[in-house]
Amino acid sequence: MDFKDDIPIYVQIEQYLYREIIQGNLQAGQKLPSVRQLAVKLTVNVNTVQRALQEMNSHGILYTKRGEGNFVTEDETLLAQMRKQTMDEELAQFVENMRKYGLERDKLVQALTEYLEEHDND
Amino acid sequence: MDFKDDIPIYVQIEQYLYREIIQGNLQAGQKLPSVRQLAVKLTVNVNTVQRALQEMNSHGILYTKRGEGNFVTEDETLLAQMRKQTMDEELAQFVENMRKYGLERDKLVQALTEYLEEHDND
Amino acid sequence: MDFKDDIPIYVQIEQYLYREIIQGNLQAGQKLPSVRQLAVKLTVNVNTVQRALQEMNSHGILYTKRGEGNFVTEDETLLAQMRKQTMDEELAQFVENMRKYGLERDKLVQALTEYLEEHDND
Amino acid sequence: MDFKDDIPIYVQIEQYLYREIIQGNLQAGQKLPSVRQLAVKLTVNVNTVQRALQEMNSHGILYTKRGEGNFVTEDETLLAQMRKQTMDEELAQFVENMRKYGLERDKLVQALTEYLEEHDND
DNA sequence: GTGGTCTAGACCACT
DNA sequence: GTGGTCTAGACCACC
Numbered sequence: 256m257d258f259k260d261d262i263p264i265y266v267q268i269e270q271y272l273y274r275e276i277i278q279g280n281l282q283a284g285q286k287l288p289s290v291r292q293l294a295v296k297l298t299v300n301v302n303t304v305q306r307a308l309q310e311m312n313s314h315g316i317l318y319t320k321r322g323e324g325n326f327v328t329e330d331e332t333l334l335a336q337m338r339k340q341t342m343d344e345e346l347a348q349f350v351e352n353m354r355k356y357g358l359e360r361d362k363l364v365q366a367l368t369e370y371l372e373e374h375d376n377d
Numbered sequence: 378m379d380f381k382d383d384i385p386i387y388v389q390i391e392q393y394l395y396r397e398i399i400q401g402n403l404q405a406g407q408k409l410p411s412v413r414q415l416a417v418k419l420t421v422n423v424n425t426v427q428r429a430l431q432e433m434n435s436h437g438i439l440y441t442k443r444g445e446g447n448f449v450t451e452d453e454t455l456l457a458q459m460r461k462q463t464m465d466e467e468l469a470q471f472v473e474n475m476r477k478y479g480l481e482r483d484k485l486v487q488a489l490t491e492y493l494e495e496h497d498n499d
Numbered sequence: 500m501d502f503k504d505d506i507p508i509y510v511q512i513e514q515y516l517y518r519e520i521i522q523g524n525l526q527a528g529q530k531l532p533s534v535r536q537l538a539v540k541l542t543v544n545v546n547t548v549q550r551a552l553q554e555m556n557s558h559g560i561l562y563t564k565r566g567e568g569n570f571v572t573e574d575e576t577l578l579a580q581m582r583k584q585t586m587d588e589e590l591a592q593f594v595e596n597m598r599k600y601g602l603e604r605d606k607l608v609q610a611l612t613e614y615l616e617e618h619d620n621d
Numbered sequence: 622m623d624f625k626d627d628i629p630i631y632v633q634i635e636q637y638l639y640r641e642i643i644q645g646n647l648q649a650g651q652k653l654p655s656v657r658q659l660a661v662k663l664t665v666n667v668n669t670v671q672r673a674l675q676e677m678n679s680h681g682i683l684y685t686k687r688g689e690g691n692f693v694t695e696d697e698t699l700l701a702q703m704r705k706q707t708m709d710e711e712l713a714q715f716v717e718n719m720r721k722y723g724l725e726r727d728k729l730v731q732a733l734t735e736y737l738e739e740h741d742n743d
Numbered sequence: 744g745t746g747g748t749c750t751a752g753a754c755c756a757c758t
Numbered sequence: 759g760t761g762g763t764c765t766a767g768a769c770c771a772c773c
Contacts, residue, residue, distance in 0.1 A: 322772035346492045370468045566757035590736045614712045
């Protein structure tokens with residue numbers, strides 16, 4: 256069954272932080288909340304947070320100053336690249352979902368424009 | 378955070394069945410698996426399944442023949458309406474996410490078109 | 500002080516496995532001992548082994564078949580690359596050590612050849 | 622496995638001091654820090670330091686002036702000999718490792734020369 | 744205070 | 759059996 260899908264928590268934390276960065280809530284060079292703070296806020300174990308940060312670290316999105324904390328990379332190129340990839344994944348997910356509903360590529364753009372026109376004044 | 382808020386299981390089951398219907402895995406007039414089969418398949422309690430079916434019944438999406446089982450409605454208008462609503466919700470979610478990423482309406486269609494061109498042969 | 504140096508155990512496990520692969524004790528496509536077996540053999544915790552394997556996995560050196568085990572990659576190019584890198588690191592370490600002892604580059608090759616001649620028949 | 626076999630601390634201290642002498646941080650005739658200072662610096666027990674110094678004393682590498690402290694021997698021959706031995710051990714280890722990696726004597730010198738050329742400007 | 748590592752033990756999913 | 763994830767709690771190193 257897939258109604259109980261199961262993305263690991265540490266991956267969800269990564270996705271969450273990626274979104275925060277893309278949305279500008281966390282900016283280049285900015286300090287993240289401490290591992291322990293994040294763990295409390297997200298009601299997960301410290302190690303689970305660590306694992307998420309560790310992976311983002313190895314991907315270069317974050318860097319660590321021992322005894323100080325974790326920081327968003329200041330490599331704007333990398334951030335742009337990450338942003339592009341994240342949005343592409345979101346797009347891919349969307350296209351895939353709509354495809355399952357029977358909306359093939361041709362009609363997708365049409366459906367989107369129609370939707371936007373219908374909700375022009377939200 | 379939202380990766381630890383639990384949507385009630387019976388709601389998840391409804392969502393699951395909605396998807397199955399929209400995707401055509403369950404078609405108009407088709408008999409659903411028995412409550413017990415569903416309970417086993419989804420590894421949940423029989424009562425939980427019952428509650429989900431009951432709600433979908435009251436919305437007219439399903440109807441029950443006593444002693445025979447549950448069936449998808451044959452009211453194509455209702456199904457079309459449901460289909461539309463589900464897709465609109467998906468669209469709304471998508472538009473909202475992209476907006477948070479800084480992509481306003483104008484650039485959204487553009488981004489989608491570009492994406493589709495880039496991935497023409499998946 | 501550096502007489503008590505402190506390479507994390509999971510890194511040491513990686514190094515150990517790299518060596519095993521380079522030396523041909525673990526060949527391309529071969530199954531590794533199970534995580535639990537390794538943990539016992541190395542007298543460390545299962546999670547520590549997991550972490551080492553996980554990293555090698557993300558580097559492509561290993562791949563996992565769920566329910567079966569971990570296997571050495573069959574990508575010979577990647578293995579050759581890894582072999583080169585590992586040996587270069589070993590070389591760098593050696594050069595660095597000798598430099599600390601006052602042996603600069605010029606005299607290094609000389610010292611090595613002399614050593615090899617002295618121990619021609621070991 | 623060898624990353625969990627513990628070399629006695631006093632031996633590690635000896636190795637540490639040997640390195641300091643070979644690298645010239647401690648020179649012939651120079652006074653060593655006091656036993657207590659060393660104990661603090663290395664975060665080990667005073668007795669452990671004593672045992673290390675005692676052994677080096679019996680090997681002639683150090684000598685003790687009662688009430689003054691421990692000094693590095695001024696016997697340059699002995700120092701040269703020690704230096705040679707330490708470097709030979711390092712060389713032996715290196716040759717052995719590379720041999721395990723499949724690099725026999727002939728190709729070893731070649732590999733070293735190539736490495737030095739590649740990293741001419743570190 | 745900060746992050747980094749390790750352990751022990753539990754539970755899950757795949758085969 | 760296999761690996762994958764998560765937790766709780768401990769200890770260390772850096773600042």
